[in-house]
Amino acid sequence: MAVERSFVMVKPDGVQRGLVGEIISRLERRGLKLVAARFMAVSRELAEKHYEVHRGKPFFEGLIRFITSGPVMAMVWEGPNAIEVIRSTMGTTNPVQAGPGTIRGDLAVDIGRNLVHGSDGPDTAEKEIALWFRPEDIVEYGRAADPWVVERP
Ligand SMILES: Nc1ncnc2c1ncn2[C@@H]1O[C@H](COP(=O)(O)OP(=O)(O)OP(=O)(O)O)[C@@H](O)[C@H]1O
Numbered sequence: 001m002a003v004e005r006s007f008v009m010v011k012p013d014g015v016q017r018g019l020v021g022e023i024i025s026r027l028e029r030r031g032l033k034l035v036a037a038r039f040m041a042v043s044r045e046l047a048e049k050h051y052e053v054h055r056g057k058p059f060f061e062g063l064i065r066f067i068t069s070g071p072v073m074a075m076v077w078e079g080p081n082a083i084e085v086i087r088s089t090m091g092t093t094n095p096v097q098a099g100p101g102t103i104r105g106d107l108a109v110d111i112g113r114n115l116v117h118g119s120d121g122p123d124t125a126e127k128e129i130a131l132w133f134r135p136e137d138i139v140e141y142g143r144a145a146d147p148w149v150v151e152r153p
């Protein structure tokens with residue numbers, strides 16, 4: 001079981017709807033560990049770099065406008081298989097198909113307002129963490145409850 005880090009962002013809709021705490025709380029309750037956080041406005045340049053793979057797609061312009069439309073909560077979360085664990089906690093990209101119990105399945109209805117971003121693989125996670133954070137922004141620490149979350153942390 002690999003300990004991974006994932007870049008997670010509460011998007012502007014999550015901030016505007018007062019769901020930052022709810023989303024953080026779901027990741028905390030899952031057992032994941034917060035290791036970096038930054039509440040911030042997103043420049044067009046940063047947004048375009050983050051969503052570079054979607055450049056040219058019909059939704060790209062709307063996506064960039066949306067993600068720069070208000071502050072976001074940018075974070076790094078750590079844990080065993082964190083990337084997949086976070087993706088499944090978020091639910092599918094389109095909230096219409098997202099299962100109940102997931103963030104998007106419980107709290108969202110529209111693909112263009114799906115509340116949260118999470119890295120989709122180890123390479124993307126590494127790239128996104130480096131794009132949004134400096135290495136010294138990542139805090140390494142242990143938690144007393146870690147052995148109650150993971151058999152062999
Ligand atoms: N067909 C679409 N119409 C409108 N918006 C879309 C569409 N497909 C994707 N998006 C938007 O672009 C974002 C990035 O799409 P992607 O395929 O990377 O999904 P994701 O990995 O689940 O989401 P994210 O990268 O934001 O975590 C989606 O979260 C969504 O907000």
Ligand SMILES: [Mg+2]
Nearest residue numbers: 117118119120
């Ligand atoms: Mg994605």
